[in-house]
Amino acid sequence: MNFFKLIVVCTVLGFNISSSHAELTIEITEGVESALPVAIVPFASQAAPVDIRNIINADLERSGYFKMLAEQGMPRRPSTPAEVDFNSWKGIGQNYLTIGRVTDNGGQYNVEFQLFDVYKGEQLLSYQMNSSAADLRKTAHAISDMIFEKLTGKKGVFSGRIAYITSNSLGNRKWSYQLQVADADGVNPQTIATSNEPIMSPAWSPDGKQMAYVSFERKRAAIYVQTLATGARTHVAEFAGINGAPAWSPDSTRLALTLSKDGSPDIYVLNLATRALTKVTNSLAIDTEPTWSPDGNTIVFTSGQGGKPQLYMVSAQGGNEQRLTFTGDYNARASFSPDGKYLAMVHGNGNHYRIGVMDMATRAINVLTSGPNDESPSFAPNGSLILYASKKGGTGFLSAVSIDGKMQQKLVFNSGEVREPAWSPAP
């Protein structure tokens, strides 16, 4: 009886962090009209292993707020405040100027920089910091954050990291799935879990040290919580049916999740210390994709109880359920902004799925992207950008859009399919 044959499927699961060759590159597809002209002079350096100036330049350029001066167009290469001649920068229309130096202190590097307002001839920032060779990229991103905040008044997000899922075809309708974490500029992608069965729904713990995700590695759904530094993980839910959509409570003690062990998919809250489960929703339809309000009091989720998926809000203890969305025939996968004032979602009309953002005060939805298959919105920790997944021509890639919709970036991955981005929380 050949159909009795037991098919042994080998699942490869990597617990250790391993480096991957695939990298992201980021293109700005739409920038702000009034981008500020900024010049960053190559840092004077004693053979630092990393070009700090290029990292800062790329960070600021990618943000869409600045028009960066190319190296070839620079009148001079000052590296100390005494060498700066403001007139020469004024003459070529630069508003701001950054200079810096890196000195090698026997393995440790000392990094110094200054930011100037060219028109006022004023120094706006001056810092020095020590960095190991391995941390020089981080130091460069930290400088980008300081310059960005000084010039825009908003916190920079260059020091953060992003998690996402990639899949690669192995042929014959089989794939390999990876959960990866990379710097916010797409550099240093590291695979934290890999399997030949789907991995889904990565969710950062509020302290950024752990990741919850769904893995089908045992041919059924289970939710794992993995510590990023060690790769150690615990398996927190593996009930019959769905174990999906994990979301951390803001105080890190609980996970909201979707289980279908009692019939239709419902939202539950799992206490991570006691493993106690509280059922929060109870409809006969699909309830899934919970997300916590930043105050921890309410959970927004997707429900099919009205026939089509719409967003609802419920108390985190259960009860007080109310419908939130009434426009569009598909509103799902909500994500709160860090200040709780906005809710990003997948907003569908007909065959078009775009990213929308609801102003929680007015409940009005502003559609930010063009579709046709945009999903998985995730706010940057400064609340000004939303990272999401798009699909065009059959390939999945990541994009970012500012919450006013004016600025867009495309993050291009050099292999496979990439999706389900999640921006790390503020450090």
Place this chain on the structure above:
Amino acid sequence: MKFNKTLIALLVSTSLLSACSDDKKPINVTDNVKYLPNRTTGASTNGFNNGAGVNAYGLNTDGMSGAGSGAAYNDPNSPQAKVIYFMLDSSEVQPDFLPVVLAHAQYLVANPRIHIILEGNSDERGSREYNVALGEQRARSVANIMKAHGVSDSQLQTVSYGEEKPAAMGSDESAWEQNRRVEIVYTR
């Protein structure tokens, strides 16, 4: 009622014929395509759509007694017989696929030591976890019909992969309709 009964018997035998003739073919996606619900032509589809699903379930027990001796559905390895397709956003088993589900149910009732996994799937549109839930409901719909026809709970397991394991690549209707499916997987 009488009309429906005849129609089901007819459908089952037609399906059996084609299943028999294709029995030796390797499993591939194109074989499955012709089992997609035909929504625009064909009296069978129209006739069934007018009747309630519940009627059809009751009737099929009769229809199946004839089919049982027919063979191909007795061999669930028959490639065409292992995938059930669904309409957009729906987890309702379409009448076209009831004979397939019932043939497996009958086989499982006769062979209580055999187990299956019903793998639910969705197309790529909409959000991923909602699609997992949709795939789960599809797998459960099939499981419920099987249970109603005497298959033991312990023989059935469901899992939903949502849109994570597409059968067909591409972002068009032909790919989508091949991806909204439940696959019947025999484990032992």
